[in-house]
Amino acid sequence: MAATQLVNPDLVKERQNAAFSPEHLTYFLYGGPEKTKRKRFLQNLVIEGVKKLGVKQYATVSREEQYEQALQKYAYLVDTERQLGITNSTDKALLHEAVFPCESFPYILQYAAFINPFTMLASEEQKAKWLPLMKNFRLVGTYAQTEMGHGSFLRGLETTATYDPSTQEFVLHSPTISSIKYWPAGLGKTANACIVMAQLITKGHNYGMHAFLLQIRDLDTHQPLSGITVGDIGSKFGLSANDNGFLKMDNVRIPRNNMLMRHSRVLPDGTYIEPKNDRLMYGGMTSIRTDVVGVASRRLCIAVTIAIRYSAVRRQSEIEPGAGEVQVLDFQTQQYRLFPQLAAAYATTFASTTISAFYRTVSPHIERGDLQELPMLHALSAGLKAYTSWTCADGVEVCRLACGGHGYSEASGLPKAYVDTTAACTYEGENYVLILQTARYLMKCCRMLAEGEQVPEVMDFLRPSTSETSRLDARLVMGDLIQAFAHRAARMTRDAAQSMQTSIVKGENPGQAWNSNSVQLVAAAKAFTELHVVRVFAEAVETMRGSLRHVMESLWRLFAVNNIVSSLGDFLVDGYLSTQQVSLLEPAQRDLLKELRPDAVSLVDALDFPDGVLDSALGRWDGQVYEALYDYSLRSKLNEKQVLDAYLKHQRPFMESQWKKHAASAVTSRL
Amino acid sequence: MAATQLVNPDLVKERQNAAFSPEHLTYFLYGGPEKTKRKRFLQNLVIEGVKKLGVKQYATVSREEQYEQALQKYAYLVDTERQLGITNSTDKALLHEAVFPCESFPYILQYAAFINPFTMLASEEQKAKWLPLMKNFRLVGTYAQTEMGHGSFLRGLETTATYDPSTQEFVLHSPTISSIKYWPAGLGKTANACIVMAQLITKGHNYGMHAFLLQIRDLDTHQPLSGITVGDIGSKFGLSANDNGFLKMDNVRIPRNNMLMRHSRVLPDGTYIEPKNDRLMYGGMTSIRTDVVGVASRRLCIAVTIAIRYSAVRRQSEIEPGAGEVQVLDFQTQQYRLFPQLAAAYATTFASTTISAFYRTVSPHIERGDLQELPMLHALSAGLKAYTSWTCADGVEVCRLACGGHGYSEASGLPKAYVDTTAACTYEGENYVLILQTARYLMKCCRMLAEGEQVPEVMDFLRPSTSETSRLDARLVMGDLIQAFAHRAARMTRDAAQSMQTSIVKGENPGQAWNSNSVQLVAAAKAFTELHVVRVFAEAVETMRGSLRHVMESLWRLFAVNNIVSSLGDFLVDGYLSTQQVSLLEPAQRDLLKELRPDAVSLVDALDFPDGVLDSALGRWDGQVYEALYDYSLRSKLNEKQVLDAYLKHQRPFMESQWKKHAASAVTSRL
Secondary structure, three states, rough: OOOOOOOHHHHHHEEEEOOHHHHHHHHHHHOHHHHHHHHHHHHHHHHHHHHHHHHOOOOOHHHHHHHOOOOHHHHHHHHHHHHOOOOOHHHHHHHHHHHOOOOOOOOHHHHHHHHHHHHHOOOOOHHHHHHHHHHHHOOOOOOOOOOOOOOOHHHHHHEEEEOOOOOEEEEEEEEOHHOOOOOOOOOOOOEEEEEEEEEEEEEEEEEEEEEEEEEOOOOOOOOOOOOEEEOOOHHEEEEEOOOOOOEEEOOEEEEEHHHHHOOOEEEOOOOEEEEOOOHHHHHHHHHHHHHHHHHHHHHHHHHHHHHHHHHHHHHOOOOOOOOOOOOOHOOOOHHHHHHHHHHHHHHHHHHHHHHHHHHHHHHHHHHHHOOOOOOHHHHHHHHHHHHHHHHHHHHHHEEEEEEEHHHHHHHHOOHHHHHHHHHHOOOOOOHHHHHHHHHHHHHHHHHHHHHHOOOOHHHHHHOOOOOOOOOOOOOOOOOHHHHHHHHHHHHHHHHHHHHHHHHHHHHOOOOHHHHHHHHHHHHHHHHHHHHHHHHHHHHHHHHHHHHHHHHHHHHHHHHHHHHHHHHHHHHHOOOOOHHHHHHHHHHHHHHHHHHHHHHHHHHHHHOOOOHHHHOOOOOOOOHHHHHHHHHHOOHHHHOOOOOHHHHHHHHHHHHHHHHHHHHOOEEEEEE | OOOOOOOHHHHHHHHHHOOOOHHHHHHHHHOOOOHHHHHHHHHHHHHHHHHHOOOOOOOHHHHHHHHHHHHHHHHHHHHHHHHOOOHHHHHHHHHHHHOOOOOOOOOOOHHHHHHHHHHOOOOOHHHHHHHHHHHOOOOOOEEEEOEOOOOOOOHOOOOEEEEOOOOEEEEEEEOHHHHOEOOOOOOOOOOOOEEEEEEEEEEEEEEEEEEEEEEEEEOOOEEEEOOEEEEEEEOOOOOOOOOOEEEEEEOOOEEEEHOOOOOEEEEOOOOEEOEEEEEEEEEEHHHHHHHHHHHHHHHHHHHHHHHHHHHHEEEEEOOOOOEEEEEHHHHHHHHHHHHHHHHHHHHHHHHHHHHHHHHHHHHHHHHHHOOOOHHHHHHHHHHHHHHHHEEEEEEEEHHHOHHHHHHHEEEHOHHHHHHHHHHHOOOOOHHHHHHHHHHHHHHHHHHHOOOOOOOOOOHHHHHOOOOOOOOOOOOOOOHHHHHHHHHHHHHHHHHHHHHHHHHHOOOOHHHHHHHHOOHHHHHHHHHHHHHHHHHHHHHHHHHHHHHHHHHHHHHHHHHHHHHHHHHHHHHOOOOOOOOHHHHHHHHHHHHHHHHHHHHHHHHOOOOOOHHHHHHOOOOOOOOOOOHHHHHHHHHHHHHOOOHHHHHHHHHHHHHHHHHHHHOOOOOOOOO
């Protein structure tokens, strides 16, 4: 950060008062001083680079301009990556974050959901033919699975791919309006190709969902090919720079070899060859979901940085009458709103690091066909995707509301952060659908334990415990708090399993029983996921030392206590916590708020977001918020003319018609 | 609703299955068959009228066009009102809702915060001079109070009005950047005048906040007057058609008589005359807050109509494998998300009706100087404004998320409903500030009771109760459920009062004690407000009969049970509810979901929103959602050209630079 900036004195004071070194925490987060230095170099480089492109601030331009600027920025990003020879995913993520801060862009699926699934689904021959075109942007693509009428239930998709042996072609077709492909990112205007998921029909038999490579636009003119109707789906809550699209296929013929044939195949005569193992496809989805955990967590980190810095600068109302207006961060209610979000930001950061590491460990095993860890990885990544996208979206919105009126302005950067985060509750697997997959795994582990089988170590909390009451006392020992989350998750899981059993005994079939207990199952899976997050946050804290350990342990404790207090019934209902133990928690929560107050600004400084990523008048490092807000306002498009055409066209004639009709007296131009 | 429309068969079936007559419920809500007929006539009239104006759907145009269209629609609205001779507020609200469905408009404060406060604050002479100009739109105005650096704390405002006896003028001045007026609706481009709140300084003494009438633009040219810098504040999360503005005054001189002089005055020589009673000003704010309760409630009613109809049409996944995809409304999790919002929609509707009626009863008393009921009205309207804006904003967002991907599209109408509702958490008194005012009243009533004084009947729940345990049993008797809310509110209020006392004994001054217990105070005030809502909903239900009573009682019970379950700790912690009683609640909740399932669509139909108000592809009466969604997409601005200029300018050169650089093989335009 530039040392020469004039920094708001309240922020200067906050930074002087911290009891720990934020720089050390930054090193912890980014993997040491060297990697931190590299992070800063990379992010600052592209932030400056983007400025030189002459693009305007996202919030100040129309959607069409946002789209155009995203194309421009992406070209710059890829050039920069290639010039610097950047290939590792950490560096790439940091560059993306700095070029597209809480913004989507049309090419977002080029790797994640075009090249990657293609690589997993295509034969060696197909890869040799098409991968170079994809990697060098001759083909710009996306993944066309969801349809207007169909989302996460794959078997419900209506698009058909009917094999015609006479020409050795597949005929891709959208038979109904509800079968139109809808939502794929970049599909509307940008992509010239896509992977289409369709019901494969050959020799009169439907073999279910398969993947096909479809060219949709001419590679030179970019005009849609014959039989293809394609376009942008229109304005959305967010993701505005992305041309999420629709695609209607009217008996479009593609060569047989455009079916991706690594796992299953159709021979020239139309004979269908089955895949050896279709579980191999899970890996890719799991990878995207672990990415979503990271993205959601970063958004909350951004929002909490903005809200806490602004709350240190903003002065509003008095605590003692006549003693002057105080920093709003001194209000207990403001701390109560923001500090749990700060704790959640760190908690989900560690959850993200841990699940990514787990994925990197397990995915080579899966690649070589060892699927032992896949169910656990799948359950955990699904649960974490749902839990973190919910937690972070809610948290971003709490931060926005805590910034009062100015939080509602796009100048704050918070609306943009929210719409981007809440989208993650729906895309890549709707959260209820996903968390119920986690619940399914919990039920499976219950059954395994009941039958005396081994479960992964992480699931050991499900074993019957000797203690049905907590040892928690005023010290709020970490282990005792963790044990409370473990006890709750185990009890809720067992209760859900018991209810399932009862439903089945009553005569419901397994599908009905699942549905009629799904609220309980969701609750159990959330409790399990929260236990996991509480644990990994604790494990990270336990590796820290000194003053850093001290402040982070308090933050962890706030996370734990806050989550217990907000679901207090869960812990009281079976008597695990006593009334007396519970009476310790709310005062402890308030004491933790007070204790964390002096370190709050440094705790967000340590997250180390440059101003270019925050993109916020309120969250600036230097705290010069009103100057920035005013500057933002001056750039409003409505201010381009002093008297708008709309005034002459609509306002003036209306006003005249009223005052002339009603014989208003004064017609002077000055009162 | 047009009977000739082809209605989705699932919706037809839902409507046939209802156990009650939605038409009777509609009559109940709108005051009988005649008033319902009039409501429909008025809303349909202007919906058709707006269509003829040729304006485009809000979500499909730029912010500048939204603003322009709002000017156009407002002129049409006022003309229609005058043609029909409409003066009563119910009719006006219905027309506004139909012309600006979940949309703001630039003239929104002309009556609510320009003419109304002017009427309350101006002398008779001033009213005679200026009211005709205001009512006939010669003056278009707004209310300029908040500044960049200052919100709800009036004494903190920096704008000064210094009296100059030599010219008998006030000099209005914005001394700093933080003193620039910021946020007033319509101020940026539309208003040519406003009421300015400023520190009155005369004879070297500051007499605090006073109101002044300031002309800001020439009445003929609409150019800003000398010394005035005014403009739009830029894009926001929502309220896009509104030109919320900023205003900087550089020693602007206005005649002495532009100070509004009903209550306090400045004589020509600069002598200040004090007001007799400054509490008279509360009335106006209370009126706007009761309006906010109604607006927030209507938004939730709209959202839940959209989400429940769509959930009846949308089919997704199977409950029994192979049995076909089911209506998503059949999933327990979907019912669990939506039905509590349906209950909250009705609960807040009745809360709104009741507080408005209370306001209408009390306000003539206040007008004639009898202020006995003012504290209660103030506490209740502040609490309800906060409670309903929180509840409804959260509820709208739950509805949006429950519509999956399509809920994220602006075509759903749900993003628009959300951004409009969440704004109500901040404007007209930030919710935490307001709910703490309710808490202050609760503390006052506690003191009064302790000192043996009378409190209003509504506050009788605070009297010590004989029973410290609940009589609740499996029948879930309404009175027992209400008693649980009363007990909780009383206990939390007394606990908060006790904590305040403890803080003061420990040596905190009253301001510090208030702050260090404010989280508890907020919780107590929320519990009190929720008790009130539970009660007024119950009272409404108790006037119903037959099948309507039956279904509405179930809906009420769901509201009550759901609110207990989501704050279960509050009811368990002091043993008021036993573990055994609590074990009844979750199964009861699930049974109520099941019971309400067949009536859900009719319960939203009864809210009687025409399609023009829902403005939603998903919520349409006829359920033809995919056709509407596709139609919406085709109108996206990005689809105006098949190949965008942005492609030629940025995408094509980028792609070429990549594939040529990396010598990609194929350069054919077809794969």
